[in-house]
Amino acid sequence: MSRxxxxxxxxxxxxxxxxEGLSFDAPFGHAGQRMHEWMFETRMWHTMNxxxxxxxxxxxxxxxxxxxxxxxxxxxxxxxxPEHGPWVDLGTDAEWRGWWGPNxxxxxxxFVLTHHPRPDLEMEGGTVFRFIxxxxxxxxxxxxxxxxxxxxxxxxxxxxxxxxxxxxLIDVAHIVQAPILxxxxxxxxxxxxxxxxxxxxxxxxxPSGVVHLTLTRR
Amino acid sequence: MSRxxxxxxxxxxxxxxxxEGLSFDAPFGHAGQRMHEWMFETRMWHTMNxxxxxxxxxxxxxxxxxxxxxxxxxxxxxxxxPEHGPWVDLGTDAEWRGWWGPNxxxxxxxFVLTHHPRPDLEMEGGTVFRFIxxxxxxxxxxxxxxxxxxxxxxxxxxxxxxxxxxxxLIDVAHIVQAPILxxxxxxxxxxxxxxxxxxxxxxxxxPSGVVHLTLTRR
Numbered sequence: 244m245s246r247x248x249x250x251x252x253x254x255x256x257x258x259x260x261x262x263e264g265l266s267f268d269a270p271f272g273h274a275g276q277r278m279h280e281w282m283f284e285t286r287m288w289h290t291m292n293x294x295x296x297x298x299x300x301x302x303x304x305x306x307x308x309x310x311x312x313x314x315x316x317x318x319x320x321x322x323x324x325p326e327h328g329p330w331v332d333l334g335t336d337a338e339w340r341g342w343w344g345p346n347x348x349x350x351x352x353x354f355v356l357t358h359h360p361r362p363d364l365e366m367e368g369g370t371v372f373r374f375i376x377x378x379x380x381x382x383x384x385x386x387x388x389x390x391x392x393x394x395x396x397x398x399x400x401x402x403x404x405x406x407x408x409x410x411x412l413i414d415v416a417h418i419v420q421a422p423i424l425x426x427x428x429x430x431x432x433x434x435x436x437x438x439x440x441x442x443x444x445x446x447x448x449x450p451s452g453v454v455h456l457t458l459t460r461r
Numbered sequence: 462m463s464r465x466x467x468x469x470x471x472x473x474x475x476x477x478x479x480x481e482g483l484s485f486d487a488p489f490g491h492a493g494q495r496m497h498e499w500m501f502e503t504r505m506w507h508t509m510n511x512x513x514x515x516x517x518x519x520x521x522x523x524x525x526x527x528x529x530x531x532x533x534x535x536x537x538x539x540x541x542x543p544e545h546g547p548w549v550d551l552g553t554d555a556e557w558r559g560w561w562g563p564n565x566x567x568x569x570x571x572f573v574l575t576h577h578p579r580p581d582l583e584m585e586g587g588t589v590f591r592f593i594x595x596x597x598x599x600x601x602x603x604x605x606x607x608x609x610x611x612x613x614x615x616x617x618x619x620x621x622x623x624x625x626x627x628x629x630l631i632d633v634a635h636i637v638q639a640p641i642l643x644x645x646x647x648x649x650x651x652x653x654x655x656x657x658x659x660x661x662x663x664x665x666x667x668p669s670g671v672v673h674l675t676l677t678r679r
Contacts, residue, residue, distance in 0.1 A: 256662070256674075257650035258476050422662035426654025432475035436644025444474070444640035446672045448664040454672055456474075 245387060246394045249404055249416035250309040252431075253278035253453075256420060259428035260401025265325040270342050272428060278421045281453045282306050291348060301449045305417055314390025316349055317382050317407075318398035320357040323372065329359050340364060341372065352389045354382050356403065379407050401431040408435055408458075416442075416458040463605060464612045467622055467634035468527040470649075471496035471671075474638060477646035478619025483543040488560050490646060496639045499671045500524050509566060519667045523635055532608025534567050535600050535625075536616035538575040541590065547577050558582060559590065570607045572600050574621065597625050619649040626653055626676075634660075634676040 254260045255278060262272030271278065282288050287306040289297030297303065320327075323341050341347060350369040357374050364372040375382060386395045397407050397416075407413050418431070432438075442458040449455060472478045473496060480490030489496065500506050505524040507515030515521065538545075541559050559565060568587040575592050582590040593600060604613045615625050615634075625631050636649070650656075660676040667673060 256657075257648075257653070420664075422657055422664065424650055424653045424656045426652065430475075432642055434644065435475070435642045438642045439474075439640055444670065446638075446640065446666040446670065448666045448672065452662065452664065454664045454666065 245314075245390055245392050246414040247383065247397060247407070247412055248313070248394050249397050249399075249407075249413060249418065250313075251282060251306055251417060251419060252399055252404055253281075253419045253421055254401070254431050255423050255425040255428075257424045257426065258430045258432050259425040260399065260404065260431040261321070262425050262428040265321065267325055267339070270322075270325070274423075274425055274428065277423050278419075278425075281419060281421065281449065281451045284451065298451075301447060301455065302451050302453065305419070305455050308417070309396075312394050313351060313396045314393025315352045315354065315386040316396040316398045317354045317356065317386055317403070319400050319403035320355055321400045321402070322398055323355045330361055338364075340366065343370075346370070352386070353398070354386055356382060379403075379410050379412055383407075383412055401429045405431055405433065405435065408438065411441060411460070413458075414460050416456075418456040418458065420454040420456060422452045463532075463608055463610055464632040465601065465615060465625070465630055466531070466612050467615050467617075467625075467631060467636065468531075469500060469524055469635060469637060470617055470622055471499075471637045471639055472619070472649050473641050473643040473646075475642045475644065476648045476650050477643040478617065478622065478649040479539070480643050480646040483539065485543055485557075488540075488543070492641075492643055492646065495641050496637075499637060499639065499667065499669045502669065516669075519665060519673065520669050520671070523637070523673050526635070527614075530612050531569060531614045532611025533569050533604040534571045534614040534616045535604055535621070536571060536573055537618050537621035538573055539618045539620070540616055541573045548579055556582075558584065561588075564588075570604070571616070572604055574600060597621075597628050597630055601625075601630055619647045623649055623651065623653065626656065629659060629678070631676075632678050634674075636674040636676065638672040638674060640670045 262274030264272040281302050284298050285303035285306045286297035286299050287303055324339055346367040347370040352371050355372055355374045358376050360376050361374045445457045447455045480492030482490040499520050502516050503521035503524045504515035504517050505521055564585040565588040570589050573590055573592045576594050578594050579592045660678055663675045665673045
């Protein structure tokens with residue numbers, strides 16, 4: 244049974260999933276990498292970057308789930324690029340291909356939600372960025388056709404996770420609350436009053452300082 | 462050494478310290494009692510209400526700290542009464558005396574911050590409500606004069622806790638995050654960007670489902 248999952252989506256203690264001032268050099272704006280420091284210490288992250296070691300505890304147990312059984316990701320344009328509006332044509336050589344280098348860590352089709360569709364972008368390692376103008380439900384249908392029974396990951400940013408949660412399209416959401424206050428940015432939880440009536444919410448505090456929240460649809 | 466403390470201050474997962482629609486029947490508005498259910502199950506609460514039993518675990522360990530070594534509380538008018546503006550004179554017999562009955566659980570002076578001072582209100586059990594028009598610092602000075610070396614509790618609501626945190630006047634804040642999404646109300650964390658640089662933030666998840674956050678000034 245194909246499920247719809249959110250993995251390793253990090254927010255600040257005050258609920259922001261990204262900061263202000265996104266740019267090509269700052270995918271999370273003024274948040275920098277502070278919401279994701281917990282992940283950089285895990286064995287999963289070390290392995291992904293060809294390094295030995297890394298923590299094997301609860302942070303890693305959650306982080307590793309990102310890697311297994313997912314056949315496609317859906318992300319907002321804001322996760323792919325800091326730009327809004329029509330894509331700037333820089334020619335094939337200078338074209339923006341996301342923040343992840345030539346071999347992004349997805350290795351599946353990645354559906355990028357945008358009001359400005361453009362041709363697919365085929366990367367090394369199996370990642371294909373597909374740019375679609377679609378509602379959450381439409382995007383999910385496309386993704387399900389692509390996964391062949393595997394799970395679909397909703398990759399963010401906060402607006403996309405929130406929209407999918409609001410429509411009840413997510414089966415399990417793993418949200419990581421980092422002990423920092425961003426003060427500004429884009430909030431994850433807005434407009435989700437009463438979500439606890441539709442989801443069980445489990446919290447586990449990690450020695451790293453983050454809290455892992457698991458929302459499981461009833 | 463007299464400290465300034467926040468005890469058992471409950472918020473929703475989306476950061477609201479109180480809901481919308483406060484009234485004499487609903488001190489937390491549409492939140493009802495849902496943010497405080499964790500407390501009703503503790504031995505501290507049972508004992509306070511003359512009942513046997515109650516949980517002895519981490520929720521109770523935190524809850525009980527409310528009871529010890531505090532010589533005065535500072536609260537916002539919104540914690541004392543749902544009304545704004547000048548007090549309505551209902552005569553002594555019908556006068557509003559807070560939500561806590563004739564013997565409130567403070568047993569100390571309680572400084573109520575309001576732009577509309579009025580005479581002290583002496584209750585059973587040692588609680589005296591003193592209505593003052595004062596800044597956080599001024600209120601703290603008055604409270605410190607009253608406590609004789611004991612601690613001062615900042616009792617809420619969210620605006621008051623936030624104001625005292627913003628001014629760096631709080632030594633230790635115990636905030637309890639309940640697994641519900643209120644969607645609307647008054648937020649605790651607004652305007653506190655970078656608070657983690659001034660406070661260590663520890664998180665502990667309780668079996669009841671809440672997360673106890675302890676903010677300790679560096």
